Amino acid sequence: MKPTRRRLAVAALALGALLSIPAAAADARTWIVGATVISPERADDGQRMDVLVEGDRIASVVPAQPPGTARDAPVFDATGLYLLPGLIDSHVHLATIPGFSPVMEYRHPLLAREYRAQLPRSFLRYGYTTVIDLIPTDRAVVDAFLAAPAHPDVHHCGALPVQDGYPSHFAPGVVRKRIFPDYVVEPGAADADHAPQAVVERVRKGGAICIKTFFERGFGRDRNLPVPSAELFGALMKSARAAGMPVLLHASSIEAQRFGVEGGTDIFAHGLWNWGDANASPTLPQPAREVLDRVAGKKIGYMPTLQVIGGLRVLFEPGYFDLPAVRRVVPPSMLEWYRSPAGRWFKDDLAGGASDELMRARLGETLQRGAESTRYLAQKRAFFLFGTDTPSGPTPGNLPGLNGYLEMQRLVAAGVSLRQLLEAATLNNAKAFGLADRVGTIEPGKRANLLLLGRSPLESVEAYDTVRAVWIGGRRLDPAELEAAR
């Protein structure tokens, strides 16, 4: 693709993100009264407050609605319920359809269309009002998402793999540069267009708010993939700093996270479940401990993404597709396909003939390592971010919206406190991505992205499954109407 056309495409993407306004207008003014307001900048466990929404903004948060104001604004009675800022998922991949390879997307266009029509609604159904796409490979998908009658706010990173490195190696050679145009080359290579500074500048102009890069030598069938040198990563960090953009590093091994810590990365996009030679260790090995001490000490943003592994393991657990929650987030046609012999291809691929029992055990061990690392960081008061990596690959075990709830359950089981979880999914994410002036708390002037729960999320993680209402830019949505099967 010619650079000019590509730039136009990216500019259109950025414009779309700015115009992320739902089609139907919100009430000009609404009072949400009687709820216990839980907002992460408040140290308390919530206070009964009344909240005035004007247009798409929060106008006022007060102990009691001033007398007489009900006359000029409708009142939404939230007595006995819990009002939170809308949740932020800072690690999604909107273009990837769970359970589909890219070829299947062309073979089953109707299923793909139905899935994508439901996608924005599924995120909203579970309270996600902001999502950040870390690898926006398909502008048309994002445009369709933004054209939906109701959808979360969308931001994106520039994806800067090292040339031919992960994850660009998944794309066949002939289309690789088209799908991953923003790859970077080592210093000294004769390709000025792909020097870090040039690429960072290009993605910034295209509306990216962050830089994602990768230290991954490969897993499964792929080994010995190229990874960035310390010199290249240093140049990339320097350019990103100058552009005011945080850098996220894909890294899940001790080697990769040590590389990121030493190179000064801002955010790790994954947890530490690959302990290398120490994978059989029942406790956190010393080299992992040392890296995580530095992650916590330097307050590097950290997404444990336990559902990357959890979303593979569920494929080998009986009854996953029978969960009522699955029917909420994917259309019946897609669910039927997941259950069909053809729809089981990814599971079969992954197992390579191994029994379900063996796969559960293997993936359970990996999950346990990720949980141990997370537990250690929770004790060390690390700067957790909430990112689900939905979907982390073509697994139907990572379904939009629901995957966030499953990730939350895993984090809490691993020892993350309910307050740490709330902060990660709201204010920490907003701060880490430069969005804290707009979202992340319930304060006057912020965008009216809100979530109303039936129970307190500071009392149980299950509270996140009691969604009673969601506001996106001041417009209230009924969770029942956001579900796929109604």
Ligand SMILES: [Zn+2]
């Ligand atoms: Zn990812």
